[in-house]
Amino acid sequence: MNFFNLLKIALQAIKRNKTRALLTMLGIIIGIGAVITMVSLGQSSKQSINDQISDMGTNLITVRRAWNRRAGVNVGTTNVQTLKIADVNAIADRAKYIASVSPVVSSSGQLIYGSNNWPGSIQGGNEQFLSIRKFAIASGTNFTADDVRSSAKVCIIGKTVQDNLFPDGESPLGKVIRFGRIPLKVIGVLESKGNNQMGQDQDDIVIAPYTTVQKRILAVTYLQQIVASAVGENYVDLAAMEIENILRGTHRLTADKDNDFEVFTQQEMLETMTSVIGFLTILLAFIAAISLLVGGIGIMNIMLVTVTERTKEIGLRMSIGATKKDIIQQFLYESIILCLIGGLVGILFGLGASYVISSALNWPFIISPMAVGISFVVCAATGIFFGLYPAMKAASLDPIQALRYE
Template identity: 45%
Template sequence: MNLLRTIPVSLRALSRNKMRTFLTALGIIIGVGAVISMISIGQGAKRAVEARFNSMGTNLLFVHAGSRSYRGRHGGGGTYQNLTPDDAKAIQEQADAVKYVSPNVSTRAQVIYGNKNWNTSIQGVGAKYLEIRNWELEDGIFFDENMVKIGAKVCILGSEVNENIFEGADSIGHIIRIKKIPFRVIGVFKSRGESGGWFNRDDMIAIPYTTAQRRITGRTDRIGSIDVSAVSMVRSVEAQEQIEEILRIRHKIAPGAEDDFHIGNMSEIAEGAAESTKILTILLGGIASVSLLVGGIGIMNIMLVSVTERIREIGIRMSVGAREKDILFQFLTEAIVLSVMGGFIGIGVGVGTSKLISHFAGWQTLISAGSIMLAFLFAGSVGIFFGYYPARKASKLDPIEALRYE
C-alpha cells in the first residue's frame, strides 16, 4: 500500500471520534505550547541579561590588589595596597590590546552643600572613566587629562547624590565640600538604575584620582584598583594576559609564584549570568517537556483503546490482503497525525501565551524559530514513539482471531 494513502484512512478514523481526538491532541497542544512559551521566557531573560552587560561594556577588565602572604599567612583580597599609578601608566603604554586605563582610588566621605549633607562613595578615577565604563553624562562635562594631572578640585555627581543635595535645582558650577575640601560640580551622571545589591551606581561622586590621592587618602604612591578597557571584546583575553605579564615583571614576582594582584573580567561575569539564564531555559523547557511526555502517554493510551475497539476492522483488512506493515503504518499514521496536528495548534498556543506573558507580566520573551522547530520535532517523535507500540500490537494480531473477535 502506498504510504500516502494511509493518511486519508487515518484522518477518517480520527474524524469519527472528534471529541476523543481533540482531547487526545490537547495533551500535545498543551505540551508544545508550554515548551515554546517557557523557552521564550528563558531566552527573553537571557537576552535581557546580555543587553545589560553589553551596556556595561564586556571589554572591561578590573585589576585589583591581591593578597599578600606573609610568613605563610594569607591576608584577604585587597588588604594590601600594592598597585601604583606607574603600574597603570605601564599598562597604558605597553599593552597594545588595551585601549583605556583608569587608576581608581575609592573611599567614602561626607559631602556638604549648604545645610544638606550626604554620605556617599567617592571614586577617584582617570579621565577615560566614562569611555571605559560606557557611561554617559546627563549634564555638564567630564574632567580631562589636564585636570587629572593638576589634581583639579572638580567632581561629577551621581544622579542620586545630585537629587539629594540639589533637589532638582541646577548643580553645575556650584561648590560642594567633600571632607571639608571645596569641589566644583562640573557634571552629572545619567541615572543607571541600581545594579543590584552591593553598589548603587547612582549614589557616588567621581573626582580625579590624583585629587583623591592628594586631598582625601593622602597616599600619592598607591591606587586601589585599575579599570581597563580592551581594544575589543575579542581581544580582552589577550589584554588580560598582557596586563598580567607587565604587572608580574613590575612587581618582581618569581616564575611559578602566585600573582599579588587579581584581574577581574566583565565577560566572565556576563558569561556566568548568561550561563545561569541558560540553565533557567533548560529547566523551564525541561519541566514543560514533561507535559509533552504526558501528552504522548495520552496518545498511547487512546491508541491502545482504539486498537482494541477495532480488532474486527483489523481482521477484515488483513483478510482482504493488508500486510502487517500496512496495519502498522495505518495506526502509526493516526498517532503521528494526532501529535503533528496537536503540534501545529500548540505552536499557536505557545506563541500566544508568550505574547500574553510579555504583555501582562512585562517580561521580555523571545520566540526563536529554533524553539518552534524543537517543540514540533519533539511532538512528532512523541507521536512515533508512543504510537509505535499500539500500532505494532495491531499489526501482530492473528487474522483468524481478529475476525472472530466480538
C-alpha cells in the first residue's frame, strides 16, 4: 500500500472532522506546551542566576572567618579576629593564580546628607575592590592606594544611596555625607547593577577604603572577609587551594588543625543554586509530562469513539479493497498526525508562554532545542502508542457486520 495514499486518506478523515480533531489535539497542545514552558523557564532561571553570579565575577573567591565553635556551640563569627591584613599581603605576594586581592570590612549605620538620611551599609576595601566585585564607576573616580594608606575620608556610593540622599538630582560628587558621625566626601557614583537573584538591592551600598572603615568607623584591626579574583575562570579552583595553603601558613595551622577560615568560590555558589533549580525543573517537567499522558489518553478515547462512529466507513473501505494493514495504518496516521500537529502548536504555545513569563521576570529567554526535540519525539510516540489499540480494533472489524452497522 502506497504511503502517500494512506496519508491522503488519513488527512481527508481529519479534515472531515475538524472540531473533533481540534478537541483531540487540545490535550496534546496543553501537555507539550506545559513541558516546553517548564523546561524553558527552568533553563531561563538557571541562566539568569548564572548571569547574576557572573556579574559579581565568576573569578571571585571569598575568604570568610570560620564559624567559631566553643564546646560544640556555634557562636557565630563576630568575635573571630583571625583574618588580618597580613593575610591579604601574603596572598598578594605569593599566590600565582590570583589577579587581585582586597580586604573587606563592613559596617552599617545611618547615612546623612543635609535633611535627608538613609539606613545604609558601608564596605571597606582597597583600590582593587571595585574591579574584583565587578563594580564600575558611573561618574567620578575610584579611590587610590594613597587614599587607602592615609585612611582618607572618601567614599563611592551606589545608585540607591544617591537617590535617597540627593533626591533633587543634585550631583553628589564632591559633597560630604556623614556615615553616623564620620564625614565622607563622595568621589564617585557606581553604575547601577539592580537587584540580585535573592532580591537584594546591589545599589544600596557605600564603598570606602578599608582603612577608613577599620580605623574611623569600627576601630578594629582585623578583617571580616578577603575577596580575590583568580587570573582566569579555569584557575578558580587552583587559586582557592593556593589561598588555603597560604592562609594555613600565615595562621600557623598544623596538619591536625582545621581551617579557621573558609574559602568559597562563585563556582560553588553557582552549583548549589543551579542544582536546586535543576531539581525544581525536573519536578515541574514531570508534572507537565503527566498532563501529556492525560492528553494521550484523551487521544485514545476519541480514536476509540471514532472507530465505533465510523464502523460503516471502515466496512465500506474494507469492501472496496482496504486490507487490515491499510485500516491500521489509516487510524495510526490519523492519531500521529493529530499528535504532531498538536505537538507543533503546543511547542509554539509553550515557547510563547515562556517568552512572556521570562520577559516579565526579566530572565533571559532560552529555547531549549533538546526540549523541543524530545517533545516532538514524545508526540509521535504518543500518537503511535495511544493510536495503536483503536487502530487494531478498527482493523479487526468484520466487513459484513461493519457494512450493516447502523
